[in-house]
Amino acid sequence: MLDTLRTLFLTALHAFHRRATVRYPEQKPYLPPRYRGRIILSRDPDGAERCVACSLCAVACPVDCISLQKTEADGRWYPEYFRINFSRCIFCGLCEEACPTYAIQLTPDFEMGEYARSSLVYEKEDLLISGTGKYPDYSFYAVAGIPVPGKARGMAERERPPVDLHSLLP
Amino acid sequence: MTYPVILTIVLMPVVLLGLATVLTWVERRLLGLWQDRHGPDRVGPGGMLQAVADGTKILFKQDWVPPFADRGVFVAAPAIGMMAVLLSFAVIPVTAHAGIAGDMNVGLLFILGMMGVGVYAVVLAGWSSNSKYALLGGMRAAAQMISYEVFMGLSLLGVVMMTGSFSLRDIVAAQAGLWFIVPQCLGFGVFMLAGIAETHRLPFDLPEGENELGAGFHTEYSGMKFGMFFIAEYAGIVLVSCLVTTLYLGGWRGPWLPAGVWFALKTCGVVVFFILLRASLPRPRYDQLMALGWKVLLPLSLFNVMATGTILMLRASL
Ligand code: SF4
Numbered sequence A: 001m002l003d004t005l006r007t008l009f010l011t012a013l014h015a016f017h018r019r020a021t022v023r024y025p026e027q028k029p030y031l032p033p034r035y036r037g038r039i040i041l042s043r044d045p046d047g048a049e050r051c052v053a054c055s056l057c058a059v060a061c062p063v064d065c066i067s068l069q070k071t072e073a074d075g076r077w078y079p080e081y082f083r084i085n086f087s088r089c090i091f092c093g094l095c096e097e098a099c100p101t102y103a104i105q106l107t108p109d110f111e112m113g114e115y116a117r118s119s120l121v122y123e124k125e126d127l128l129i130s131g132t133g134k135y136p137d138y139s140f141y142a143v144a145g146i147p148v149p150g151k152a153r154g155m156a157e158r159e160r161p162p163v164d165l166h167s168l169l170p
Numbered sequence B: 001m002t003y004p005v006i007l008t009i010v011l012m013p014v015v016l017l018g019l020a021t022v023l024t025w026v027e028r029r030l031l032g033l034w035q036d037r038h039g040p041d042r043v044g045p046g047g048m049l050q051a052v053a054d055g056t057k058i059l060f061k062q063d064w065v066p067p068f069a070d071r072g073v074f075v076a077a078p079a080i081g082m083m084a085v086l087l088s089f090a091v092i093p094v095t096a097h098a099g100i101a102g103d104m105n106v107g108l109l110f111i112l113g114m115m116g117v118g119v120y121a122v123v124l125a126g127w128s129s130n131s132k133y134a135l136l137g138g139m140r141a142a143a144q145m146i147s148y149e150v151f152m153g154l155s156l157l158g159v160v161m162m163t164g165s166f167s168l169r170d171i172v173a174a175q176a177g178l179w180f181i182v183p184q185c186l187g188f189g190v191f192m193l194a195g196i197a198e199t200h201r202l203p204f205d206l207p208e209g210e211n212e213l214g215a216g217f218h219t220e221y222s223g224m225k226f227g228m229f230f231i232a233e234y235a236g237i238v239l240v241s242c243l244v245t246t247l248y249l250g251g252w253r254g255p256w257l258p259a260g261v262w263f264a265l266k267t268c269g270v271v272v273f274f275i276l277l278r279a280s281l282p283r284p285r286y287d288q289l290m291a292l293g294w295k296v297l298l299p300l301s302l303f304n305v306m307a308t309g310t311i312l313m314l315r316a317s318l
């Protein structure tokens, strides 16, 4: 009996406690920078697309929601189209981990509601941003050993010139 | 019949239904308050129009009668429940003059009778739904409400003995000096518990215990028929609160403020207490509920009747 009254009293006291609710649309919750939300495709510091259409992200995706086609231009690879179906994406972040060029990144934004399911299919134009995302200084072709126009073999950062197999000198 | 009485008869159901609808919002806000949340506060100022939004929604829901149900009884059950509750309000004296039939010389018996009719609504709903959960809920409701009606009647006997009348207005008049909650504190406790059980409110809402029975006796109901059960339940809370106010808290009596305001204030206080009970207490097991009724409340209320009678007799013989 006394226990019951005590329970009632303690419950009534909760009227003066702080509310646990985050009043969402007016009051935004804090999202850490590495929150896994809407996916973007980022660019190099010099403005070129980072994605090299290697398809590793599409292979890593557990729900197969990335679809892309490779094309070549100016001696390097690009995605001809790059499509993410966000109605299937589970925002696991495996694509970001698989990407060798830091091109695909997840951002702290989740407000993607749509009325039609088909509007959740994002094309390359919807995904591509003009900045570098989380890695401001990273440029894949500047560090990779692959030759592209303007950069021959051995000219990448921290890369030695290739060994001349025909020479006997050390 | 005089003109104001007819006006009251027309107005009373309208006010009551509105009150019961608003009460659904008040309850959710209060539950939120005691659970460190906000509750529904988006529709209208402070969420006040939430009840309107819910009502509109439920009006447009499909009103589905399952093909396996006993159609006639199925449709009649919510109407019976609503009617029983609304009719009971006829004998509640709001003030010394307002109210429809506050002077009725069997007012209290009439209310007990109407509560007996209210049991039919729940039992018939459970029976005619022709489904397992609904039937279990209906059976529980029958056992719970019929047994708690016994203690309710017995706990009221003390009040009737002290007043010497079944008329609710006489009962309030007899509380001029001292409210009956003091001399009849045992009866008050039993009546409160029985009142919760009668309105099958939490923590005694076993007929509709969500975790084991779906929604209990109204599992198969939808649309406005469900809405009627819902509103009847809230009107039932108002009814029991009005009764507690009238029988134990001195009705419309109080200093300074007008009589009707005092009545409304006291009733609101009891309603809030009902909601606080819901916010804090867990639901007992079914056998615990029955054991509490027959092993604790029955002896208590009998003792109350005996003690009251003895004291009254001693006082009369002095
Ligand atoms: S976040 Fe996961 S599910 Fe979404 S595209 Fe990337 S790998 Fe696929």
Ligand code: SF4
Pocket: A050, A051, A052, A053, A054, A055, A056, A057, A058, A068, A098, A099, A100, A101, A102, A103, A104
């Ligand atoms: S986003 Fe990354 S992993 Fe996916 S195709 Fe482009 S470079 Fe490869």
